[in-house]
Amino acid sequence: MTAAISATKQRKWQDYFTFCTDHKVIGIQYLVSSFFFYFIGGIFAEIMRTELATPEPDLVSPELYNQLLTLHGTIMIFLWIVPAAAGFANYLIPLMVGAEDMAFPRLNALAFWINPPAGVLLLSSFFVGAPQSGWTSYPPLSLLSGKWGEEFWILSILLIGTSSILGAINFITTILKMRIPDMDIHSMPLFCWAMLASSALALLSTPVLAAALVLLSFDLIIGTNFFNPAGGGNPIVYQHLFWFYSHPAVYIMILPFFGIISEVLPVHSRKPIFGYRAIAYSSLAISFLGLIVWAHHMFTSGTPGWLRMFFMATTMLIAVPTGIKIFSWCATLWGGKLNLNTSLLFGIGFVSSFLIGGLSGVMIASVPFDIHVHDTYFIVAHFHYVLFGGSVLGLYAGVYHWFPKMTGRMVNETLGRIHFVMSFIGLNVTFLPMHELGLMGMNRRIALYDLEFQPLNLISTIGSYILATSTIPFIINVIWSLNKGTQAERNPWRSLTLEWQTSSPPAIENFSEPPVLWSGPYEYGIDSESIESESVQDLLTEVASEG
Amino acid sequence: MQISTDITSSSVSAEQEHHGHPDFRIFGVVLFLIAEGMIFLGLFSAFLIYRSMIPVWPPEGTPELETLLPGINSIILISSSFVMHQGQAAIKKNDVAGLRLWFGITALMGAIFLAGQLYEYFHLEFGLTTNLFASSFYVLTGFHGLHVTVGLLLILCVLWRSQRPNHYSSQSHFGVEAAELYWHFVDVVWVILFILVYLL
Numbered sequence: 001m002t003a004a005i006s007a008t009k010q011r012k013w014q015d016y017f018t019f020c021t022d023h024k025v026i027g028i029q030y031l032v033s034s035f036f037f038y039f040i041g042g043i044f045a046e047i048m049r050t051e052l053a054t055p056e057p058d059l060v061s062p063e064l065y066n067q068l069l070t071l072h073g074t075i076m077i078f079l080w081i082v083p084a085a086a087g088f089a090n091y092l093i094p095l096m097v098g099a100e101d102m103a104f105p106r107l108n109a110l111a112f113w114i115n116p117p118a119g120v121l122l123l124s125s126f127f128v129g130a131p132q133s134g135w136t137s138y139p140p141l142s143l144l145s146g147k148w149g150e151e152f153w154i155l156s157i158l159l160i161g162t163s164s165i166l167g168a169i170n171f172i173t174t175i176l177k178m179r180i181p182d183m184d185i186h187s188m189p190l191f192c193w194a195m196l197a198s199s200a201l202a203l204l205s206t207p208v209l210a211a212a213l214v215l216l217s218f219d220l221i222i223g224t225n226f227f228n229p230a231g232g233g234n235p236i237v238y239q240h241l242f243w244f245y246s247h248p249a250v251y252i253m254i255l256p257f258f259g260i261i262s263e264v265l266p267v268h269s270r271k272p273i274f275g276y277r278a279i280a281y282s283s284l285a286i287s288f289l290g291l292i293v294w295a296h297h298m299f300t301s302g303t304p305g306w307l308r309m310f311f312m313a314t315t316m317l318i319a320v321p322t323g324i325k326i327f328s329w330c331a332t333l334w335g336g337k338l339n340l341n342t343s344l345l346f347g348i349g350f351v352s353s354f355l356i357g358g359l360s361g362v363m364i365a366s367v368p369f370d371i372h373v374h375d376t377y378f379i380v381a382h383f384h385y386v387l388f389g390g391s392v393l394g395l396y397a398g399v400y401h402w403f404p405k406m407t408g409r410m411v412n413e414t415l416g417r418i419h420f421v422m423s424f425i426g427l428n429v430t431f432l433p434m435h436e437l438g439l440m441g442m443n444r445r446i447a448l449y450d451l452e453f454q455p456l457n458l459i460s461t462i463g464s465y466i467l468a469t470s471t472i473p474f475i476i477n478v479i480w481s482l483n484k485g486t487q488a489e490r491n492p493w494r495s496l497t498l499e500w501q502t503s504s505p506p507a508i509e510n511f512s513e514p515p516v517l518w519s520g521p522y523e524y525g526i527d528s529e530s531i532e533s534e535s536v537q538d539l540l541t542e543v544a545s546e547g
Numbered sequence: 548m549q550i551s552t553d554i555t556s557s558s559v560s561a562e563q564e565h566h567g568h569p570d571f572r573i574f575g576v577v578l579f580l581i582a583e584g585m586i587f588l589g590l591f592s593a594f595l596i597y598r599s600m601i602p603v604w605p606p607e608g609t610p611e612l613e614t615l616l617p618g619i620n621s622i623i624l625i626s627s628s629f630v631m632h633q634g635q636a637a638i639k640k641n642d643v644a645g646l647r648l649w650f651g652i653t654a655l656m657g658a659i660f661l662a663g664q665l666y667e668y669f670h671l672e673f674g675l676t677t678n679l680f681a682s683s684f685y686v687l688t689g690f691h692g693l694h695v696t697v698g699l700l701l702i703l704c705v706l707w708r709s710q711r712p713n714h715y716s717s718q719s720h721f722g723v724e725a726a727e728l729y730w731h732f733v734d735v736v737w738v739i740l741f742i743l744v745y746l747l
Contacts, residue, residue, distance in 0.1 A: 169578040177571035207582045211589030224682040
């Protein structure tokens with residue numbers, strides 16, 4: 001397998017700024033634009049953490065703090081992690097199932113191009129008084145704090161939601177209908193399963209958020225009283241509709257990265273994935289359970305006791321499919337020939353950090369404990385372990401794993417490892433003390449706090465600086481490797497999924513010859529003589545000699 | 548192994564040539580309608596919660612809703628689904644004239660429905676902000692009306708395209724099927740809406 005860059009036509013850089021229907025271009029567009037918003041959301045976070053280094057609100061005004069808080073949450077969820085997952089899915093799914101493109105290429109390009117204007121709209125809310133009511137935008141608070149900023153927020157989320165729904169339709173159709181004939185549903189890569197589960201959630205839950213936001217918009221602009229208790233409305237209805245989307249949204253944000261980890265771990269530990277079907281079906285189980293647990297966000301909103309019991313039990317049940325995944329990943333690593341490159345390091349970092357977030361999740365699923373820590377920093381610690389320790393580390397694992405495929409160049413491993421070590425230390429120094437802060441009773445969403453909370457806050461702020469600095473080696477690495485990195489082979493990791501059967505980067509038409517499927521995507525150690533195709537035989541022989 | 552060598556016949560559009568499964572586009576439309584259905588589900592759920600929350604529904608002082616005009620309107624809309632289906636049956640027999648006739652009648656029925664709804668709006672004695680019942684009424688029926696309007700545009704689009712020679716045939720009529728699915732969806736939503744808002 002020494003075939004390097006394909007002689008076939010490649011994309012020009014200008015294509016990445018056009019309404020291009022090639023899924024690979026759209027994937028890169030999603031990834032790059034989401035990193036741009038990650039940068040902005042990160043700056044907002046750093047300003048907030050600097051403010052929180054001292055108990056007094058001395059750096060930014062409380063209003064500005066609220067605005068930064070609202071936009072940090074909104075950007076990181078809607079313009080960073082969700083579109084970044086869509087970027088990977090766009091790039092990889094057609095390649096993984098052996099298709100030339102997504103099922104609906106024009107719809108795909110449209111779904112991407114909705115996002116940048118939505119992001120600009122969101123940020124431009126600063127000119128009219130940015131929203132201050134947090135990313136949840138709970139009424140009646142959201143009805144009181146600045147009408148136009150809130151309205152910009154709503155419009156922006158509606159646009160991003162539309163993009164997300166269109167994307168979900170495309171992913172599901174591509175995964176279910178575009179596979180090469182030999183690939184049955186149980187021989188497709190686990191990333192496809194994860195995207196299938198994630199897209200099903202996006203398809204079913206995002207429209208409900210749209211309904212809630214349309215009603216909220218009516219309340220704001222026209223003066224209806226759906227959610228305004230002063231006019232006879234009920235703000236709890238908003239919470240139900242909002243969390244019917246926003247709880248599944250956490251799985252929309254993590255499932256794709258479960259998929260990425262399921263690709264990264266077996267390849268870099270040279271082992272078949274442990275429990276393929278268990279991992280695949282547990283994704284679907286998480287989707288289903290994710291849809292019926294929304295009210296655990298509302299244990300303190302006057303939810304009746306019997307209902308709280310139901311939501312507590314179903315929420316705790318999610319630990320079962322999630323546990324299946326964690327144990328399967330550990331079993332995959334167990335006894336493997338670990339190639340501890342940056343991608344695998346991020347993969348292992350993902351599993352360990354997500355585990356902490358998952359365990360604190362089980363804790364706050366419990367009603368008595370949740371009532372104690374509700375709206376404290378314990379919750380902030382929990383979801384940052386899940387979303388940073390989980391999604392973001394998973395995302396980096398994916399970036400390092402597929403960088404050679406996407407760019408045709410290898411990354412610099414030294415810089416990558418520095419990036420990992422700084423991220424991992426930074427993440428733990430930032431978010432671990434927040435558990436204690438929460439247990440001590442520090443409220444979230446405030447710029448002013450009691451003096452006793454300062455030492456831990458200071459540690460957390462220092463951690464956040466390490467975290468911010470950790471992106472510098474990453475950025476240098478990407479720019480340097482793009483220009484000077486070693487040229488990547490077609491399949492530098494000797495991976496068995498289909499995307500590695502084409503050139504790096506893939507030609508415009510994806511595969512110069514039809515991809516050939518053998519027994520499965522993770523059969524490291526399979527007997528190559530049973531395979532007809534010579535090129536696949538060569539690959540398997542190489543894999544067997546290495547792993 | 549070859550990808551999608553079996554469907555490159557002349558009846559399949561260029562876009563479809565790349566793909567192995569001819570039904571994938573209808574599958575996509577069905578997924579889209581599921582998402583649309585979830586928006587209505589969200590709105591219906593909110594409506595039902597408000598209903599259960601307020602002891603007297605509609606709240607005292609709200610003028611009664613007339614059911615005669617919306618009833619007739621419902622019959623027109625539901626019948627139009629059957630009329631439309633004749634159009635699809637016609638194109639399956641390569642009868643473009645039949646398609647145009649039946650779709651034309653459907654469009655007319657849809658327009659009558661919308662006109663009826665507007666007439667109702669102008670004669671109602673409550674406004675959008677009168678109370679929760681009034682707000683819910685206008686949002687639900689208005690949002691549905693918006694969907695009828697989109698459906699109508701889809702039908703007009705099919706009619707316009709059917710003028711091109713050989714655009715639709717018994718083998719290739721995705722646009723016809725998509726418009727019809729959408730219209731049936733709008734009808735089903737109306738039946739639920741009518742029962743919830745007018746009858747219960």
